[in-house]
Amino acid sequence: MVCLQSPFPMVRTIQRARILLAASLVMGAASVHAQRLALSSPSGKVQMTVSNDARLTYTVTMNGAPIIVSSPMGFQFKGEPDMGGDLTLIDEKREEVNERWAPVVRVKHAQVLNHYKGLQLHFVEKSGSRRRMDVEIRAYDDGVAFRYQLFRAEKVGNRSILRELTGFNVAGDPKAWVADYHGYATPQEGEYLPKALSAVPDSVKAGLPFLLEIGKHAYAAITEAKIDNYPGFYIGVQPANGGVTPLITKLSPLPSEPETGVKARFADKLYTPWRVVMLAESPGKLIESEIVSNLNDPVALKDVSWIKPGMSAWDHWWSGEAKMDMPTIKKYIDFAAVQGWPYMLIDWQWYGEPNKPEADITKVAPQLDMPALIAYAKKKNVRLWLWLYDSDVNRNNILEKAFPLYERWGIAGVKIDFMDRDDQDMVNWYRDIGKRAAAHHLLVDFHGAYKPDGIIRTYPNMITREGVQGEEYYKFSDREVPEHNVTIPFTRMLAGPMDYTPGGFLNVTTAQIDRKVLPTKVNDTRVAELAKFVVYESPFMVDCENPDFVLGQPGADFLKLVPSVWDDLHVLSGYPGEHVALARRTGGKFFVGAMNNSHARSIEIKLDFLPKGRYTMTTWSDADDADTNPTHLVKRTRTVSAGDVVPVKMAGSGGFVAELKKAP
Numbered sequence: 001m002v003c004l005q006s007p008f009p010m011v012r013t014i015q016r017a018r019i020l021l022a023a024s025l026v027m028g029a030a031s032v033h034a035q036r037l038a039l040s041s042p043s044g045k046v047q048m049t050v051s052n053d054a055r056l057t058y059t060v061t062m063n064g065a066p067i068i069v070s071s072p073m074g075f076q077f078k079g080e081p082d083m084g085g086d087l088t089l090i091d092e093k094r095e096e097v098n099e100r101w102a103p104v105v106r107v108k109h110a111q112v113l114n115h116y117k118g119l120q121l122h123f124v125e126k127s128g129s130r131r132r133m134d135v136e137i138r139a140y141d142d143g144v145a146f147r148y149q150l151f152r153a154e155k156v157g158n159r160s161i162l163r164e165l166t167g168f169n170v171a172g173d174p175k176a177w178v179a180d181y182h183g184y185a186t187p188q189e190g191e192y193l194p195k196a197l198s199a200v201p202d203s204v205k206a207g208l209p210f211l212l213e214i215g216k217h218a219y220a221a222i223t224e225a226k227i228d229n230y231p232g233f234y235i236g237v238q239p240a241n242g243g244v245t246p247l248i249t250k251l252s253p254l255p256s257e258p259e260t261g262v263k264a265r266f267a268d269k270l271y272t273p274w275r276v277v278m279l280a281e282s283p284g285k286l287i288e289s290e291i292v293s294n295l296n297d298p299v300a301l302k303d304v305s306w307i308k309p310g311m312s313a314w315d316h317w318w319s320g321e322a323k324m325d326m327p328t329i330k331k332y333i334d335f336a337a338v339q340g341w342p343y344m345l346i347d348w349q350w351y352g353e354p355n356k357p358e359a360d361i362t363k364v365a366p367q368l369d370m371p372a373l374i375a376y377a378k379k380k381n382v383r384l385w386l387w388l389y390d391s392d393v394n395r396n397n398i399l400e401k402a403f404p405l406y407e408r409w410g411i412a413g414v415k416i417d418f419m420d421r422d423d424q425d426m427v428n429w430y431r432d433i434g435k436r437a438a439a440h441h442l443l444v445d446f447h448g449a450y451k452p453d454g455i456i457r458t459y460p461n462m463i464t465r466e467g468v469q470g471e472e473y474y475k476f477s478d479r480e481v482p483e484h485n486v487t488i489p490f491t492r493m494l495a496g497p498m499d500y501t502p503g504g505f506l507n508v509t510t511a512q513i514d515r516k517v518l519p520t521k522v523n524d525t526r527v528a529e530l531a532k533f534v535v536y537e538s539p540f541m542v543d544c545e546n547p548d549f550v551l552g553q554p555g556a557d558f559l560k561l562v563p564s565v566w567d568d569l570h571v572l573s574g575y576p577g578e579h580v581a582l583a584r585r586t587g588g589k590f591f592v593g594a595m596n597n598s599h600a601r602s603i604e605i606k607l608d609f610l611p612k613g614r615y616t617m618t619t620w621s622d623a624d625d626a627d628t629n630p631t632h633l634v635k636r637t638r639t640v641s642a643g644d645v646v647p648v649k650m651a652g653s654g655g656f657v658a659e660l661k662k663a664p
Contacts, residue, residue, distance in 0.1 A: 039139045052123070071167040076165060078262060088123065100114070103460070109567065116138040161251075161262065178192065190207065192211065205235075207451065221278040232251075233250060284572070311341035311343065325367050359391075385443075393416055407440040443461050447466040471502050507523075510653070531593040531594055578597055579601055588661060592658040615662060616639060622654040
C-alpha cells in the first residue's frame with residue numbers, strides 16, 4: 001500500500017492507496033480460464049459478477065440480495081456480427097483505489113471520497129476476425145459502474161454501432177419512477193411518475209436517472225457518467241419473462257438516422273460512458289452519493305481561479321413580459337446588487353431575434369448599450385451573463401469571434417439554449433463548447449439540455465444545466481405540482497446540478513392559480529420556494545422572480561444568506577413524491593431545507609449533524625394559515641444544541657428553511 005498526502009492541505013488534500021490484487025499478462029495463465037469473475041466493494045456490501053459463458057452477462061447484489069439479475073452485455077454493429085459472445089478472457093487486473101479529492105466547484109462536499117475496487121477485463125473473440133473488447137468495472141459501497149472499450153477493425157475506417165446490448169434485468173415487479181420522453185429529440189423536461197415496472201409500456205423511452213424501489217431497504221438508480229463521443233442512453237422495457245423485467249439500453253440515433261439506425265461511429269479506440277447503478281438502503285442516501293463525479297477525470301483546466309459560483313438575477317419572461325431595454329436590465333442589476341448576488345443574466349433578444357440566418361451574437365440590439373451596461377454592473381459589483389440560441393452560436397463558426405469578444409467585454413458566462421438532443425454529435429458539441437468557453441474564461445449553463453454526467457469535475461466551467469422540468473412550467477402548465485418538486489431530488493438531481501430557476505414569490509393556492517394571467521404565480525408556499533434554494537443543487541443558482549415582487553417581502557432576507565455551493569450534505573428524511581429534508585454546510589454555517597407534497601405534514605429535524613455545541617438557529621416556517629395564504633411565513637430565532645430535535649409543521653405544498661451558526 002502506498003499513501004500519498006499533499007504537503008499543501010489547504011489547497012488540496014489527496015490520499016491515495018492502490019493495491020494490485022491480481023494480474024495475468026499472458027494467455028494461458030490460470031485466471032484466463034475463469035468464467036465467473038466477482039468484484040466486491042471495499043466493505044463487501046455491493047458485488048458485481050461478470051459471467052463469460054455462451055455470452056457475456058453480469059449480476060449486481062447489495063447486502064447479498066439481487067438487484068440486477070443475469071443481464072446481457074455487448075454490441076450490435078452495422079456490417080459486422082454482434083459482439084458479446086464467443087469471447088476468451090486474455091487478461092484481468094484488479095486494484096483498489098482510496099483517495100480524496102477537492103472539487104473546484106463544491107456541489108455536495110468540499111472533500112470527495114473516491115474509494116472503490118476495480119477490475120479490468122480484456123476479451124478477444126475465439127474465432128472470426130478476433131475482435132477485442134475490454135470491460136472495466138468499479139464497485140463502490142454506494143453502487144457499481146462499468147464501461148466498455150472498443151478498438152479499430154481490420155479495415156481502416158469507421159465502425160458503426162446500431163445497438164448497445166447492455167441490459168438491466170430486474171427481478172420481480174419493483175416500483176419505478178419513470179420520465180417518458182417519447183423520443184430522443186428532447187430537452188428532458190418531464191415528471192418522474194411512480195408506477196409498477198410491469199405497468200411501463202414497451203414503447204417507453206425513459207430518461208435517466210431511472211429510480212427503482214427493490215424492497216423497502218434497497219433502492220437503485222440507473223444512470224451514466226462521463227459521456228464522451230457517444231450518445232446518451234434511455235431505458236426501454238421489455239415484457240416480463242420468468243419473473244424478470246428486462247430493461248434495455250436505447251441510444252440516441254445520429255441525426256438523419258432512424259431509431260434502428262446508427263448510434264455512434266468510431267475509427268479509433270472508443271470508451272463508452274460508464275453505466276452506473278447507484279445503490280442505497282434509503283432513497284435519501286442516493287442524494288449524498290458522489291459516484292457520478294468520481295467516475296469523471298480530474299480537472300483538466302490549469303487555471304481555475306476565475307471560476308466563481310454564485311446566485312444570479314434574471315430578466316426573464318417568466319414573471320411577465322420583460323422588456324429588452326436599458327432600464328429593465330439595470331433594474332435587474334440593481335436587484336442582484338441589493339441581494340448581494342454576483343451575477344445578472346441577460347436573456348433572449350439582446351442581439352435581436354434569435355435562431356435566424358441573420359442573427360449575429362457579436363452585435364448588440366440597437367436599443368442596448370452593452371459597454372454602458374457592463375460599466376453599470378461593474379459599479380454595482382455584479383457581472384453579466386448572456387443568453388444564446390445554439391444555432392446562433394454554431395453558425396459559420398461565429399463562436400470563434402464571439403467568445404473572445406465576450407472575454408474582452410468582461411462577460412462572466414453564457415447560457416446556451418435549445419439543443420434538445422443528446423446524440424453523439426451533440427455530446428461532442430457540448431464538450432467542444434465547454435473547452436472553447438474555458439479558453440476565454442466563460443462559465444456555461446446549458447438549457448434545452450440533456451442530463452449532466454459529472455463533467456463538472458473535469459471542466460468546472462460547465463457549471464450547471466437544465467434538463468429538468470423547472471419553475472418555468474408554472475407559467476404555462478398544470479404539470480408543475482408539489483409532488484414533482486419533491487420527486488426530482490431523488491431522480492433527476494442524482495445525475496448532477498440542475499438549473500431549475502426557483503424563487504417565485506407570487507404564491508397562491510392550487511384553486512387560485514390561473515396560468516393564463518401574468519405575472520406568473522406559483523401554487524406552493526413562500527417557504528417552499530425558499531427551500532428549493534437549499535434542496536436543489538446548482539452552483540450557478542438563478543432566481544426567476546421580478547424584483548418588484550421580492551424586495552421588502554418576507555423571505556427576501558433568506559435569499560441574501562443562502563449560498564450556492566456546499567461543503568457537506570446530510571439527507572435527514574424523505575421519500576419521492578412525499579417530502580424531502582436535508583442539511584447542508586458551507587464554512588461554519590449550516591442550512592436546513594425541507595419541502596412537502598400537497599398534503600400537510602409534520603416531521604422532526606434531528607440536529608445530530610451538528611458538531612457539539614450551542615447554535616443560533618433562525619427559521620422560516622409556514623404560517624398556520626399558509627394552506628390558504630401561501631405567502632405567509634413565520635421567522636423565529638432561538639438557541640439550540642447539537643442533537644436537539646426540532647418539530648416542523650409544513651403546510652400542503654409547503655416547506656421549511658433554517659440557518660444555524662455557532663452561538664456567541
